[in-house]
Amino acid sequence: MTRVITYGTFDLFHEGHRRILERAREHGDHLTVGVTTEQYDEQRGKLNVRQSLMTRIENVRASGLADEIIIEERDGQKITDIQKHGIDVFVIGSDWTGKFDYLGSYCRVVYLDRTAGVSSTELRAADGGILRLGIVGAGRIARRFVPESKYVSGVEAVGVCTPHRSSAEAFAAAHELSFATTSYDDLLDRVDAVYIASPHDAHVPQTRAALAAGKHVLCEKPIALTGADAEQLYALAADRGVVLLEAIKTAYSPGFVQMVALARSGSIGEIRSVQATFTKLVEGNPRERHADGGSTRELASYPLLAIAKLLGTDVRDVQRDALTLPGSEIDDYARLTLRYDGAIGTAVVGLGVKAEGDLVAAGTAGYLYVPAPWWKAEAFELRFEDPSRNRRYTSRFDGEGLRYELAEFLSLITHGRTSSYKLSAADSTFIASTLEQALAQPPLGAAPAPVAAIA
Template identity: 35%
Template sequence: MVNELRWGVVATGGIADVVTGDLRLLPDVEVLAVSSRALPKAEAFGARHGIPRAYGDYHDLLADPDVDVVYVATPHAQHHEVTRAALEAGKHVLCEKPATLTPAHLRDVVDLARERGLFLMEAVWTRFNPLIVELGELVRSGAIGEVRSVRADFGFTVPHDPDHRLWSRRLGGGSLFDLGIYPVSLAHLLLGEPEVVHAHGSLVDGVDAEVGMLLGYPGGAHALLGSSLVSPLKESAVVYGTEGLVELPEAMYNPSRMIVNGVERRCEQEGAGYVPQLREVVRRVRAGETESPLMPLDESLAVMRTLTRAAEQVGLTYEDVTTG
């Protein structure tokens, strides 16, 4: 393998901007190429981040033989299309969450990555936050006894605009798949895939404005979760065990402090918080591995199943908008 792992970035929106900034903090990594549907946008993004190659079509970036890894940062509805094309082009892929909008599309790219022996991971940065990693270890060690309940929310107010990506059904908008994925992923990390999913929410223009979820597990353990685009939820989480509790007082999706049975623990954030996730991709690709044990593909499939079960109960579906 070459000394530097060479990355291509597909799309130039806000998340691509922040993640690319963190990517450039890693040693032995070169952000080689960027693509946008509008070439001037790709060129401007490239100039801002010191990226030498700009393309006006992601197919051109995928055809670049020097690109090793592709970071997919398009709107949700294009994730499946771009990820599949990248894998077909022989590229390793880190795709923003949700990796796709339907279980069938996720299974499609997972099977393709495994068939081709390529690395694929859904970019759920929460799973790589040092405190979340520590939380998982605490729970597995029995530090708070048996987990009986997880309560977590993530929401903020977004003025309604049918052209905004969060309110646009054709772009895969809504609170559940963009924000609710974080509380659901946390519940999966600590309790696994639920037996029962109950969800209630409201729809606006075919996307969910808010969703409340109750996930049920054998023996009565449960998770109470929420996501919203119409109210400022606390963005906190509490994990209740039979012998104690853990609190994530703010930014449960990327916490900087955690309170374990009343004792506070803190971590320093690297860059904007995406560095641990990106470092994991580099480590696994260099080692010739095709998945991360911190965010394995089977876990992405399980979380997708839970999200879909909740979506169906509030009348949310993307089956007819995830083509290509």
């Protein structure tokens, strides 16, 4: 007898799950199915699992395809299970290609190609069904987003839209999506929601068109570059009764949410200053360095998010000091200063200048320190005059962090809410308005070439 084993969460059991089990059975005479616990799913970064362990086990049993069902609850268990149950073949979906090659020392490892078009979208239930998500754009962020989406239960990326058919088809093939199109209207007709990861100047018109069509929208930052555009988009979303959420991943990460709550609870007294820096060195001529890019457009949303969350949105004045380096068309470095009544926020961003990427919130009783990269907030400290009172906190930041924004987006839709406290319409509008004011102030000209030393 040839014994086969496979594993999964099997949340909202659907035709795609059934097909995997059927194909797994083809590799032997006896199929053992491992179902993951909620705790293990959380440890491995799987978010938004809706059904209980017992419900998921019962759904697998009801399929009639499993000869035996076991529970997976810890790392390293697969090796033990394979040895304990005398397994000959380990089967898993192609999403995990290469991940379990180490099991080849214990049994044969088979990665099953995904059957195009056979997925959770085929069981779209009225209550708690699978959200069909369309991807707009095929650039770097979209390529990172689709793999992250697989860690969020209840949603499936099904199609992609770009202006160029070759890039759309290549993206769809690489990520095993059901379709590719160059028509935005076609995409909207075939999905429930869109993730917009196109160039900045396309965010507003694409978001507006999707909202008008009654689709939920998760839009990459910046959602808009003017306060008026942001206000109009959120008003349209409210009118159509759909969710509009800006995809600033930091806002939804567990560590950042905890950090904001602790700082705003009075633990460091009244916050008088927030300084946040986000810089990276970008080589060549990628999108960030095009005319509609630059440090302020590309990166300022992150520190402005922190400033908004820690100091609020009632700012009196915005000042930008920006620098354009030789041979560049955009601001390679910028410092934004936001003046409040009784507080100052400072955002430092750079694409051609590197600085320490930390965050410091200074209070009247102590200060908050988040080391680089603060936008992940995997660890932070509350520090005081008396060092014995210092406290250090740690949190998770799984993968690229994009799963957190998608999980929040899906949660809002599932529970019939249209606003998130983690990043509200007011927060996004504040960021857009601040960017508008900052970008209206031209950067300094290109720095002069260094003077040669006199021999």
